[in-house]
Structures are given as C-alpha cells and as structure tokens.
Amino acid sequence: MTGLGRLGRLVLIGVPFFWLALFFLLPLLIVGKVSLAESTIGIPPYTPLIAHDGRGLKLLATAANFALIASDDLYLRAYLGSLGNAALATALCLIIGYPVAYAIARCQTGRRQLLLFLVMLPFWTSFLIRVYAWIAILEPNGLVNQALTSLGLIAAPLPLLNNQFSVELGLVYSYLPFMILPLYGSLSNLDRSLIEAAADLGARPLRVFLGVTLPLTLPGIAAGSLLVLIPAIGEFVIPDLLGGPDTLMIGKVLWDEFFNNRDWPVAAAVAVVLVAALAVPLLAAQRFLERGHAR
Amino acid sequence: MIPPRAAGWFGLGALILGFGFLYAPIVLLVLYSFNASRLVTVWAGFSTRWYGALLHDEAFGAAALTSLEVAAMAATVSLVLGSCAGFSMARFARFPGRLVFGFALLAPLVVPEVILGLSLLLLFVACESWFGGPSRGMLTITVAHATFGACFVSVLVRAQLTGFDRALEEAALDLGARPWTVLMRITLPGIRPALVSGWLLAFTLSLDDLVIASFVTGPSATTLPMAVFSSVRLGVSPEVNALATLFLCVVFLPVAFAGWLMARAERRRQLTQQVRGE
Numbered sequence: 001m002t003g004l005g006r007l008g009r010l011v012l013i014g015v016p017f018f019w020l021a022l023f024f025l026l027p028l029l030i031v032g033k034v035s036l037a038e039s040t041i042g043i044p045p046y047t048p049l050i051a052h053d054g055r056g057l058k059l060l061a062t063a064a065n066f067a068l069i070a071s072d073d074l075y076l077r078a079y080l081g082s083l084g085n086a087a088l089a090t091a092l093c094l095i096i097g098y099p100v101a102y103a104i105a106r107c108q109t110g111r112r113q114l115l116l117f118l119v120m121l122p123f124w125t126s127f128l129i130r131v132y133a134w135i136a137i138l139e140p141n142g143l144v145n146q147a148l149t150s151l152g153l154i155a156a157p158l159p160l161l162n163n164q165f166s167v168e169l170g171l172v173y174s175y176l177p178f179m180i181l182p183l184y185g186s187l188s189n190l191d192r193s194l195i196e197a198a199a200d201l202g203a204r205p206l207r208v209f210l211g212v213t214l215p216l217t218l219p220g221i222a223a224g225s226l227l228v229l230i231p232a233i234g235e236f237v238i239p240d241l242l243g244g245p246d247t248l249m250i251g252k253v254l255w256d257e258f259f260n261n262r263d264w265p266v267a268a269a270v271a272v273v274l275v276a277a278l279a280v281p282l283l284a285a286q287r288f289l290e291r292g293h294a295r
Numbered sequence: 296m297i298p299p300r301a302a303g304w305f306g307l308g309a310l311i312l313g314f315g316f317l318y319a320p321i322v323l324l325v326l327y328s329f330n331a332s333r334l335v336t337v338w339a340g341f342s343t344r345w346y347g348a349l350l351h352d353e354a355f356g357a358a359a360l361t362s363l364e365v366a367a368m369a370a371t372v373s374l375v376l377g378s379c380a381g382f383s384m385a386r387f388a389r390f391p392g393r394l395v396f397g398f399a400l401l402a403p404l405v406v407p408e409v410i411l412g413l414s415l416l417l418l419f420v421a422c423e424s425w426f427g428g429p430s431r432g433m434l435t436i437t438v439a440h441a442t443f444g445a446c447f448v449s450v451l452v453r454a455q456l457t458g459f460d461r462a463l464e465e466a467a468l469d470l471g472a473r474p475w476t477v478l479m480r481i482t483l484p485g486i487r488p489a490l491v492s493g494w495l496l497a498f499t500l501s502l503d504d505l506v507i508a509s510f511v512t513g514p515s516a517t518t519l520p521m522a523v524f525s526s527v528r529l530g531v532s533p534e535v536n537a538l539a540t541l542f543l544c545v546v547f548l549p550v551a552f553a554g555w556l557m558a559r560a561e562r563r564r565q566l567t568q569q570v571r572g573e
Contacts, residue, residue: 118318127505133323251407
C-alpha cells in the first residue's frame with residue numbers, strides 16, 4: 001500500500017527480515033564456522049576459530065572434519081542411502097498420488113473441497129504418531145503378520161519392521177499429501193477442451209494422457225517431487241523408528257553424531273555437506289514456489 | 296476418451312485405495328487405544344483404562360502443558376512476523392534484499408529439520424558464551440518454532456493477498472480513509488481466513504515438532520513429542536495410543552472448524568461472483 005509511509009514500510013519489511021537474518025541465516029553461518037573447528041571437552045565442545053597465542057591472533061580452522069567425511073565411507077553410504085530412499089519414495093508417491101489427484105480433480109466442486117481437506121488432514125496431525133502407528137501394524141506379532149498367520153498363508157512372521165521396506169513405507173505414507181496437493185493444483189488448472197480435442201482427433205486414452213495431460217501437469221509433478229524429495233533426504237524420525245541396522249540415512253547419522261557421539265564439529269560438517277548437496281534442488285524449489293505466487 | 300464408466304470406476308478405486316492408505320493406520324491407532332489388553336494386537340474388549348492411566352501420568356501431563364504453552368506463544372509470534380513478511384512480499388515489488396528475504400522465507404519450509412535444529416542450537420550456544428544467556432529451554436524452543444511458523448504464515452498470507460481485490464482498498468482511500476483504517480477495516484478482515492489458518496498451522500507445527508525442539512531445548516523443558524518419542528523408542532504402548540487419540544481430537548476439531556470457515560468463505564465468494572455476473 002502506498003499510503004503507509006516510509007516508516008510503516010520499514011517496520012513491515014524490517015522486523016521479519018531481521019528475525020530471519022538472526023534466526024535462520026546467521027545460524028547457518030555458525031554451522032559453517034563450527035564445521036571448521038575441532039572437537040574438545042568443554043562448553044561449548046568445540047575449539048574457537050580465532051585464538052590469542054601471545055603474539056597476536058591466530059586462525060585455527062581445520063578441514064579435518066570434511067576429510068573424515070570424505071574418507072570414512074559410512075558418510076558417503078549414508079548420503080547415497082538417503083538419496084536412494086528419498087528418490088524411490090518420490091517415485092512411489094508420484095505413482096500413488098497421480099491417480100488420486102486425478103480422481104479428485106474430476107469430482108464435483110463440493111466433494112472436491114472435502115477430499116482435498118481429507119488429503120491435508122493427516123498433515124495436521126502428529127507426524128510422530130502417524131509413523132508410530134505403523135509399528136503396531138508391521139511388528140513381528142503385529143496386525144499384518146497376525147492376519148496372515150491366522151489365514152494360514154505364512155508359517156513364521158514376515159520381517160516387515162526395522163528394514164528398508166518399513167522405512168520406504170513410512171516415507172511414502174508421510175509425504176504422500178505433499179505430492180497430491182501440487183499435482184491436484186496442476187490437474188485442476190488443466191484445460192479440459194485440449195483433452196477433448198485430442199480425443200476427437202482420434203487419439204487413444206493412453207496417447208491423450210502421455211501426449212497432453214502428462215506434459216501439461218509437469219509443473220505440478222516437479223513441485224510435488226521437490227516437496228517430497230528434499231525433506232525426505234534429511235528425514236530422521238522415520239529411519240529411527242522404522243529403520244533397522246541396515247538403514248543408513250544422513251539425518252539419523254547427523255543426529256547420532258550430535259547426541260550420541262557428542263561430536264558437534266563433525267555434525268556441523270555433515271550439515272554443511274548436506275546443505276551444499278541440497279542447494280540445487282532448494283533453489284529449484286524456490287523458483288517453483290515463486291512462480292506459483294507470480295501466477 | 297476413456298469410457299466414462301471405466302474412468303469412474305478407476306477414479307473411485309484410486310480414491311478408496313489412496314484414502315484407505317492415508318487413514319487406515321490412524322483408524323487402527325484410535326481403535327486400539329480402547330483395547331483392554333496391554334498387548335497391542337490382542338483385542339480384549341472395550342476399555343478406557345489407558346485414558347485413566349494417561350490422566351495420572353504426570354510426565355505426559357507436564358510435557359503437554361509445556362508443548363501447549365510453547366505452541367501458543369510461537370504461533371502468535373509467527374502470526375505477527377509472518378503477516379508482516381507476507382504483506383511485504385505481496386505488496387512491495389521492489390526493495391533492497393528482496394531476493395534474500397524471499398529465499399529466507401521459503402527455505403525453512405524445505406530445509407531438513409536436523410539442519411534447522413542444529414544451526415539454531417549452535418546460535419543459542421554461541422549467545423550463551425557471548426552474552427551469558429538466554430538459558431536453553433522453553434524460550435529457545437519458542438523462538439525456533441516461531442521462525443519456521445512465520446515462514447508458513449507468510450506463504451498463506453501472501454497467497455491470499457495476491458488474490459485480494461485491491462479496488463476495495465483504493466476505494467476506501469479515495470473516500471478519505473486513512474491507511475491505518477484501511478488496513479484494520481478492509482485488508483485484515485479480507486485476509487482473515489489466511490490469518491486463522493496460519494495461526495492454527497503454526498500452532499500444530501509447533502505442537503508436532505520433535506527434531507528442532509530436541510536440539511534447542513535444555514534440561515528444563517520437555518515437550519510432548521519428546522516425551523512420546525522416548526516412550527515409543529521402547530516399543531508400542533497402549534498409553535501412547537490413548538495419547539495419540541486425544542491429540543488427534545485436539546487437532547482435528549480446530550482444523551475441521553478452520554476448514555469449515557474457509558469453505559464457507561469460498562462459497563460466499565463464489566456466490567458474490569455469481570451475483571455480480573448476473
């Protein structure tokens with residue numbers, strides 16, 4: 001608004017800007033700083049970067065933490081494991097979410113509102129509890145195994161929990177709404193006359209879908225994929241509760257490094273590498289979200 | 296075209312499977328919270344004993360109070376900060392640092408929680424060594440939650456302001472209203488759905504957060520997700536099932552209310568459009 005004056009404008013922009021600079025941007029810089037320090041016993045448990053040594057100031061930065069990450073293949077496997085799990089979860093969310101979003105977009109307006117609301121509702125309930133709910137279902141004496149045993153289909157319980165399968169299931173389950181919503185956004189903006197035109201010109205349904213619907217909903221596919229992929233890569237709760245000894249994900253490695261090994265500099269270095277790896281998808285995500293606003 | 300009937304069956308199947316997948320675990324959780332047996336998978340009849348046990352569990356009670364207090368404060372700060380930020384991004388096309396500001400508003404929505412938590416903790420630790428405070432606990436959790444809550448609020452406010460009819464504001468200004476009056480009487484009421492859902496979103500996100508709170512808390516404050524997490528790590532417990540059911544009720548009811556409010560606003564908007572069109 002033009003009439004607010006310079007002061008009003010300054011306050012409106014300045015207050016949240018200052019807050020975010022202080023509590024989001026500055027902390028990221030501090031992570032960078034701590035990643036160059038050494039671990040010590042004390043409070044805080046890392047060495048300062050600049051120290052007096054009698055003659056003057058001395059820079060004490062070390063790249064040892066990054067060297068450790070590069071040399072110990074635990075970290076590389078964890079990064080790749082996260083990426084693999086997250087990419088598979090993204091693909092599965094797309095395969096499950098697309099038909100659901102498609103069906104919602106074809107409903108009548110009133111019912112559509114209700115269905116969208118139902119897609120969003122689990123997102124409002126506790127993430128932790130939704131992940132926890134799967135434990136009772138997948139346990140060796142859980143619901144699935146009991147049902148299968150009582151039907152006589154299996155003799156011994158299937159190993160459903162604490163492995164790759166349960167982690168993947170948890171990821172797909174938790175992030176599915178993030179895929180459905182942007183897909184729905186794209187599908188509901190789709191110009192139906194284009195589909196009808198293609199059909200009138202004799203294209204078969206599959207051809208219409210691959211040639212018209214799918215290309216036109218690519219922005220929704222991209223936005224949904226980023227919204228699932230990026231948070232899933234850094235996920236901690238799901239690999240911790242549903243994962244087993246063979247689950248290596250970087251969010252959990254960072255957590256263990258920090259809380260169990262109490263090695264803050266290595267945890268910070270893991271975070272720096274993760275942010276660097278996520279920078280490209282993050283910027284892509286921002287461009288998509290910005291474009292959504294511009295429309 | 297796909298034959299309408301086949302398409303209809305396909306769509307119905309997709310909806311049933313999709314929503315079944317989303318809701319089956321939640322429904323089972325609620326059912327088993329009324330199970331008399333301690334064993335989760337054995338149904339031993341209807342009972343509310345776990346709710347009774349929960350009432351007498353002081354650790355959960357204290358954690359719930361902490362969580363509610365933090366969530367209410369964080370959501371309120373989020374609402375103020377996020378509205379200012381959303382307004383700035385929607386209305387001021389150009390100002391120095393807009394690009395950085397926009398990035399800082401959207402990045403916390405997707406940056407992994409472990410990184411947000413670790414970075415904020417390192418800030419608070421640095422603050423403690425520089426200024427001797429604040430000590431870690433409820434205050435630091437509130438600040439952390441307000442930061443990412445503000446980002447969510449700003450997205451909602453910005454989206455609603457983008458669709459907002461500015462002619463109303465201009466008309467009020469032309470009629471001699473002061474900018475402040477226009478803001479209070481026209482703009483804020485106009486974006487009320489975004490403000491209500493933004494506050495609720497920030498509130499539930501705060502209530503739900505485990506990872507960031509675990510990083511930035513001190514020995515003095517335990518939130519509900521932290522209490523649940525340490526209990527869940529030891530295995531499934533019926534008390535947690537009861538707690539989860541209560542939690543679902545606490546969240547479902549206000550969200551259902553907000554959804555109803557928004558649906559009503561949307562219906563009214565469509566109605567006015569129809570009236571205008573005729």
